[in-house]
Amino acid sequence: MPVIRGIKMKYNPTAPIYLQIIECLKKDIVTGSLAPGARLDSVRALSDRFEVNLNTMQRACSELEKLGAINTQRGIGSFVTEDKKIITSLQNEMSDDLVSSFISGMQDLGYSDKSVVELINKALKR
Amino acid sequence: MSVILSVENVTKKFGRKHVLDGVNFELPAGRIVGLLGPNGAGKTTILNTIMNIYRLNSGTIRICGEPNGYKSKRLISYLPDANHLFEWMSVRDALHYFTDMFPDFDIVRAKELCTLLEIDEKSRTQTLSRGELERVLIMLTFSRKVRLYLLDEPLGGIDPLSRKKIIKTIFSQLDSESTILISTHLVKDVETLLDDVLFLNDGKVIFADSGDNIREIRGQSIEDCYMEVFENV
Amino acid sequence: MFKLLKWDLINFIKKYCLLLLGILAANILFELFVIGSFSLGFSFEYLYPPIYNRIWTHLLIFAVALLSMSSWLHKSSAPLIASIYSRPWKIIVSKLIVAVITSTSIFFLSEIIIQIACLITNQPNKIIHYGSIPMVNFSSILLYSTVAIFSFVFAKSFYLTRKSPIISAGIIYFAVRRIFAVLDWMIVYSAQIMPEIAIIIPFTALLFVSGCILYKYRFQIN
Numbered sequence: 001m002p003v004i005r006g007i008k009m010k011y012n013p014t015a016p017i018y019l020q021i022i023e024c025l026k027k028d029i030v031t032g033s034l035a036p037g038a039r040l041d042s043v044r045a046l047s048d049r050f051e052v053n054l055n056t057m058q059r060a061c062s063e064l065e066k067l068g069a070i071n072t073q074r075g076i077g078s079f080v081t082e083d084k085k086i087i088t089s090l091q092n093e094m095s096d097d098l099v100s101s102f103i104s105g106m107q108d109l110g111y112s113d114k115s116v117v118e119l120i121n122k123a124l125k126r
Numbered sequence: 127m128s129v130i131l132s133v134e135n136v137t138k139k140f141g142r143k144h145v146l147d148g149v150n151f152e153l154p155a156g157r158i159v160g161l162l163g164p165n166g167a168g169k170t171t172i173l174n175t176i177m178n179i180y181r182l183n184s185g186t187i188r189i190c191g192e193p194n195g196y197k198s199k200r201l202i203s204y205l206p207d208a209n210h211l212f213e214w215m216s217v218r219d220a221l222h223y224f225t226d227m228f229p230d231f232d233i234v235r236a237k238e239l240c241t242l243l244e245i246d247e248k249s250r251t252q253t254l255s256r257g258e259l260e261r262v263l264i265m266l267t268f269s270r271k272v273r274l275y276l277l278d279e280p281l282g283g284i285d286p287l288s289r290k291k292i293i294k295t296i297f298s299q300l301d302s303e304s305t306i307l308i309s310t311h312l313v314k315d316v317e318t319l320l321d322d323v324l325f326l327n328d329g330k331v332i333f334a335d336s337g338d339n340i341r342e343i344r345g346q347s348i349e350d351c352y353m354e355v356f357e358n359v
Numbered sequence: 360m361f362k363l364l365k366w367d368l369i370n371f372i373k374k375y376c377l378l379l380l381g382i383l384a385a386n387i388l389f390e391l392f393v394i395g396s397f398s399l400g401f402s403f404e405y406l407y408p409p410i411y412n413r414i415w416t417h418l419l420i421f422a423v424a425l426l427s428m429s430s431w432l433h434k435s436s437a438p439l440i441a442s443i444y445s446r447p448w449k450i451i452v453s454k455l456i457v458a459v460i461t462s463t464s465i466f467f468l469s470e471i472i473i474q475i476a477c478l479i480t481n482q483p484n485k486i487i488h489y490g491s492i493p494m495v496n497f498s499s500i501l502l503y504s505t506v507a508i509f510s511f512v513f514a515k516s517f518y519l520t521r522k523s524p525i526i527s528a529g530i531i532y533f534a535v536r537r538i539f540a541v542l543d544w545m546i547v548y549s550a551q552i553m554p555e556i557a558i559i560i561p562f563t564a565l566l567f568v569s570g571c572i573l574y575k576y577r578f579q580i581n
Contacts, residue, residue: 013347
């Protein structure tokens, strides 16, 4: 049985909830909490676990399907993709997002590129 | 996608006052819809009119295509905002009553829900707290297998634990064949619960959209949108 | 149909048990002392004209019929009753059966208790006017119960005196009863065309059907 993080989801009501679920599941796939090829619970069980509306969960799942992160075989179930390329590209996408929002945040505060790199090195050494 | 409930140009007067003044909306199957508005907007009246407790003055209401009359009752399960069970009833009496009177009542599911919602079958409904009573009524409402569920203020004045259990029960009831209409003025509590919303004010529907659209396109939570719409009324 | 009746009866008895016993006791006392089945050395029967019998009888039947419709009077149970998928005539028949059985039982039990009391106290008893509930009297109970239910449905269907449909129902009851009395006099006594039972049945049936139609199309629990 795949493990979905036991942390309770706290949803931001101003952003689409299905997108927040997708982010959470993408992270699980990328970190390996949801192993490649692992079987996902039914949509209903998932919606129960995530404490959301069934329709919301279905939308999240179909979007993940479109991204290629999961594959559904009718009558059998949904499985995490085994394609390493997809998982890596998801990982890259997520890290790119984190990096660019960090950099633009720092730039807003007035840091130069050089100071940003120095700060990162300092923080990593701690 | 089939239309479960269709309300067209419904008006309802009490004396001279128009409590419902041309209400129009349609509910497709498989959705949880919130009927939101301040007290006195006509939410309870609209539900009572769908149930034929009040007769409408003009307009049509159709449930799964059938005009609302005694026949369409078999398609609806109604949870009013007060205790509608007979005063002398215990939970067990209510279970017997529902089993007898409603052929779509599933006693197995009822027992399951009693365990889930921690309901004591022997208790008398008159002595229950608000939260316990609401759980009993939810259990009875959702043990019936129907196409349209009408809930009037199911979460008002309920303790957080009961509220969580009730919301969970509502979620688990949803399937592609039926629709749940929840009437409430507590917008915040139902934020993550609803698929679509209808804002009702002074007997008219002033806004209707899906929760996803509100978040994606307007960038607001349902509560923010509600505030904005009602402030500009 | 029977399930509807079962629960109408259960609800009726659980709610009004004491009240019904009170009505029974009141009826017995009324029959003993006002109608004068008992002689206590003096009797009231010459003080009170026979009209009081009829008023009391009507009041009793009306009250019992109203109680049987109690689920329509309590607004809090309205959603529960409104949820039931049942043909209108079945709902009305159920209420009618409850009302008729109760009225009949009250008169019958009063009779028996008085007879026993007379036997025990070795009193000569006058046969009270409903005797052993012959056909005519049972049909009168049926008729007036139907009138009562019809009156209430009528009052609620046409939204008369919103605050107290019981008063409108009472007035309509009186009016319909008068109509019947006039018909009765014209057809049965005056022209002697047919026996009373022959107009009670169609009149009752007409009121019942009208009541069902009103209930289906116009009745509002509000």
